[in-house]
Amino acid sequence: MRAYLGQPADDTSEQRSRALDAYLRxxxxxxxxxxAEAERQLREYSRNPPGRLRIGLGEFYAVPDTGMPQSAVGDWLLVLADHLKRSIEEGVDEFPGHEAAVADYAATTDPQLTARLVGELHELLALPLDEADYALxxxxxxxxxxxxxxxxxxxxFQSVATGLARG
Structure with a gap:
């Protein structure tokens, strides 16, 4: 629930919010x-909202003020639980594709670490390895x-090294 502090609770059954994506990542x-525990708690919370005592004891997180009517909160929690269940069953993709992941790495990683990775990829590629060895x-x-x-x-590996070296 803390992931939603200051973030819109705009999850739908088809689309996760940025807050839920950040939580899952x-x-x-x-x-x-x-x-899995969060999914269970969300389902229980939606069926039987806890009182202040149970929240105070730490059994549940307080639901942040999402701006939605109190009557809609239970349905929203079930949407979140369904997203968590899908994530457990299917995994979670942090990025829409490989290029986006590499671009994010390049944009958010210290240039010295990026240069070190490029060097290590070149060292790996210089070894007498076949594709099975690269996969391993x-x-x-x-x-x-x-x-x-x-x-x-x-x-x-060669493509990533070349792309990161170009900056």
Missing amino acids: HTWHTRPWAI AAAELGMEVAPPEPFSYGAW
């Missing part, structure tokens, strides 16, 4: 198990996605 990286290296380094079509791992 952060929580998937820090404590993914909490998403990607998995060992924590990459959880396959390269975009039509790239192989090696070709994608």
